[in-house]
Amino acid sequence: MAKSALLKSSLAKKYWMAASGLFLCLFLVGHLLGNFQLMIKPVAENGIANIAQEQFNFYAHFMTTNPLVKVLSYVTYLSILFHAVDGILLTIQNKKARPVDYVKNNPSANSVWTSRYMGILGTLILVFIIIHMYAFWGAMHFRLEPNYVLVDGTIVKDLYPEVFGAFKNSLGYTLLYVVCMFPIGFHLSHGFASAFQTFGLNHKKYNSIIKYTGLAFSILVPAAFAIIPLYIHFIL
Numbered sequence: 001m002a003k004s005a006l007l008k009s010s011l012a013k014k015y016w017m018a019a020s021g022l023f024l025c026l027f028l029v030g031h032l033l034g035n036f037q038l039m040i041k042p043v044a045e046n047g048i049a050n051i052a053q054e055q056f057n058f059y060a061h062f063m064t065t066n067p068l069v070k071v072l073s074y075v076t077y078l079s080i081l082f083h084a085v086d087g088i089l090l091t092i093q094n095k096k097a098r099p100v101d102y103v104k105n106n107p108s109a110n111s112v113w114t115s116r117y118m119g120i121l122g123t124l125i126l127v128f129i130i131i132h133m134y135a136f137w138g139a140m141h142f143r144l145e146p147n148y149v150l151v152d153g154t155i156v157k158d159l160y161p162e163v164f165g166a167f168k169n170s171l172g173y174t175l176l177y178v179v180c181m182f183p184i185g186f187h188l189s190h191g192f193a194s195a196f197q198t199f200g201l202n203h204k205k206y207n208s209i210i211k212y213t214g215l216a217f218s219i220l221v222p223a224a225f226a227i228i229p230l231y232i233h234f235i236l
């Protein structure tokens with residue numbers, strides 16, 4: 001009985017991991033599309049406003065004040081927390097279930113390395129998210145005062161120089177972002193397809209579609225995130 005409860009709870013954990021993970025994949029796509037605005041060339045419009053600054057500040061203001069987006073943001077924070085805590089618990093549970101590797105165990109032949117290091121990759125991503133949110137989300141929510149006047153007269157927080165300047169003025173910061181996209185890519189290369197398997201989508205017809213979509217997602221999304229700081233630092 002106790003054993004079946006344990007199995008049930010570990011299965012439930014896997015479902016929650018898969019659901020929160022897929023939601024975070026959607027978040028990544030939305031976040032990436034919004035961030036592309038940072039690649040607009042910062043030029044003055046009629047000598048008055050910087051178009052890129054105007055547009056990004058308008059976007060950041062909308063993202064922090066629109067009630068629907070606010071709800072989505074809270075779901076995102078909860079998903080990150082849930083995914084991280086559940087992931088740590090599952091890793092511990094798996095280690096406890098098999099504290100010593102089988103004598104003839106040959107992990108590299110039986111599974112890809114990313115699947116065995118999901119816990120470590122996830123922890124690296126969590127460290128990145130903490131550093132990242134402290135820098136930009138922290139500035140937007142706690143450190144900046146509203147002082148930038150949009151063309152329509154609305155006074156908003158001037159997040160643009162914080163983000164643009166962080167990459168433009170520091171090669172180290174730019175490279176940090178590029179390096180941090182690797183654990184995200186490796187984590188997604190296993191996690192994306194694995195989430196579909198958890199939900200039982202395990203069919204000859206769809207397996208290769210899911211596998212290659214996951215692979216494409218895990219390469220294209222982190223690569224696109226990495227291009228933004230590089231483009232700001234070296235080209236804009």
Ligand code: HEM
Nearest residue numbers: 035060063064073076132133136137140163225226228229
């Ligand atoms: C080029 C790379 C990236 C840039 C320039 C960037 C920029 C930003 C900015 C400016 C904010 C603050 C937005 C605001 O509060 O209005 C933010 C928030 C956030 N970023 Fe990123 N980001 C990048 C990559 C990532 C990646 C790869 C992840 C996840 C692995 C991530 C996760 C988050 C989260 C969770 C928030 C808080 C979202 C919210 O408040 O709803 N970011 N990012």
